[in-house]
Amino acid sequence: MLKLHHAPNSRAGRIVWLLEELKLDYEINKMAFDPKDLKSDEHRARHPLGRVPVLEDGDITLYESGAIVEYLVRRHSDGSLIPDVQSPLFPQYLQWFHYCEGMVMPPVNTIVVQTILLPPARQNKEALSQAQRLLTRALQPINENLAGKDYLIGDFSAADIMLGHACFMARRLECVANEMSNLLVYIARLEARPPFKIGITM
Amino acid sequence: MLKLHHAPNSRAGRIVWLLEELKLDYEINKMAFDPKDLKSDEHRARHPLGRVPVLEDGDITLYESGAIVEYLVRRHSDGSLIPDVQSPLFPQYLQWFHYCEGMVMPPVNTIVVQTILLPPARQNKEALSQAQRLLTRALQPINENLAGKDYLIGDFSAADIMLGHACFMARRLECVANEMSNLLVYIARLEARPPFKIGITM
Numbered sequence: 001m002l003k004l005h006h007a008p009n010s011r012a013g014r015i016v017w018l019l020e021e022l023k024l025d026y027e028i029n030k031m032a033f034d035p036k037d038l039k040s041d042e043h044r045a046r047h048p049l050g051r052v053p054v055l056e057d058g059d060i061t062l063y064e065s066g067a068i069v070e071y072l073v074r075r076h077s078d079g080s081l082i083p084d085v086q087s088p089l090f091p092q093y094l095q096w097f098h099y100c101e102g103m104v105m106p107p108v109n110t111i112v113v114q115t116i117l118l119p120p121a122r123q124n125k126e127a128l129s130q131a132q133r134l135l136t137r138a139l140q141p142i143n144e145n146l147a148g149k150d151y152l153i154g155d156f157s158a159a160d161i162m163l164g165h166a167c168f169m170a171r172r173l174e175c176v177a178n179e180m181s182n183l184l185v186y187i188a189r190l191e192a193r194p195p196f197k198i199g200i201t202m
Numbered sequence: 203m204l205k206l207h208h209a210p211n212s213r214a215g216r217i218v219w220l221l222e223e224l225k226l227d228y229e230i231n232k233m234a235f236d237p238k239d240l241k242s243d244e245h246r247a248r249h250p251l252g253r254v255p256v257l258e259d260g261d262i263t264l265y266e267s268g269a270i271v272e273y274l275v276r277r278h279s280d281g282s283l284i285p286d287v288q289s290p291l292f293p294q295y296l297q298w299f300h301y302c303e304g305m306v307m308p309p310v311n312t313i314v315v316q317t318i319l320l321p322p323a324r325q326n327k328e329a330l331s332q333a334q335r336l337l338t339r340a341l342q343p344i345n346e347n348l349a350g351k352d353y354l355i356g357d358f359s360a361a362d363i364m365l366g367h368a369c370f371m372a373r374r375l376e377c378v379a380n381e382m383s384n385l386l387v388y389i390a391r392l393e394a395r396p397p398f399k400i401g402i403t404m
Contacts, residue, residue: 048342048343048346049305049339049340049342049343057293060293062296062297063297063301064296064297064301064304064305065300065304066296066299066300066303066304067293067296067297067299067300067301068296070296070300071292071293071296074287074292075287075288075292085276085277086277090273090276090277091259091262091264091273094264094266094268094269094270094272094273095264095265095266095269097269098266098267098268098269098272098303099265099266099269101268101300101303101304102266102267102268102303102307103251103266105304105308106307106308106311109308122328124326124328124329126324126326127329137251140250140251141250144250
């Protein structure tokens, strides 16, 4: 049985969402988003830096949400969430999948650190405002790409699991401007998917 | 013909390296790592934020280095740099490929911004030292993984193009401690590959 090591409000939500989309059976190890769980010896044996998500599949232990998404889609599904290599959608799929951690998550992480994780005395306003500006800029191409489309490449794909989740986090941090109407509609469309709701509230 | 839009000391070096490993024919558009080139209208038509690398392949334009690496390996090679989905190496391959942008590049970027890109008056020492500590921690699991291995998953793979290049950048930023001997030997092994040399010096 697949086993997911999870903490709330983390990238682990992506994996719950995907497991639900794929209708896979899985167990979940719910930890607190707190050093006492994440930095425990037990969890550090799974991920040396005490991060989530971590997936176990029999003898295999795997971390990095992008890796887990690709692993599940390629090993545990019929591949319907990834376009075929020869499909004209394949390059766009790859681009938006990788845009998530390449462009959107670095400023999202900085904003979370500078508003939620650090105590107020150690927060740095300049680092925060730089990250907010960078995130706003990084979201713009996604908003433009979504014109006339329901999902990032048209049909729902694993790129939405990655980048859609990052967009949802950006909106929760109040970094999606009202003018980005395609993006707001897109995030609402994701939120309406029952598997997404399970992923986010788990 | 494949055309790569490039600037020195950027992730575009990964793509030159890979193109050389795969012995593919390509053209290169060498730009300066400077707003006059990267933020020009001409380049913003290829990448709205004026980033590199960007790859053109006929009608296809594609950005994000991870996407371009996967695109080239899957569309323009025999797939020898990616383990088969059923291979026991496939999960490790995915993990280290995605660890590059997920864990290593965010602090690398912060260090570059806080030492090279920002004028001294705007540099933030606390942001710099946080990133240096985070990077040192993020490199440790790579160093441990490399014990007894020539490359990240044993044989050379596209994961080395991504994460190996990030490790090379970390060393150039003087963030690889002398105690990380597996990692230092690994970086030296990458540097000895003729395609890597072309990628880095282009």
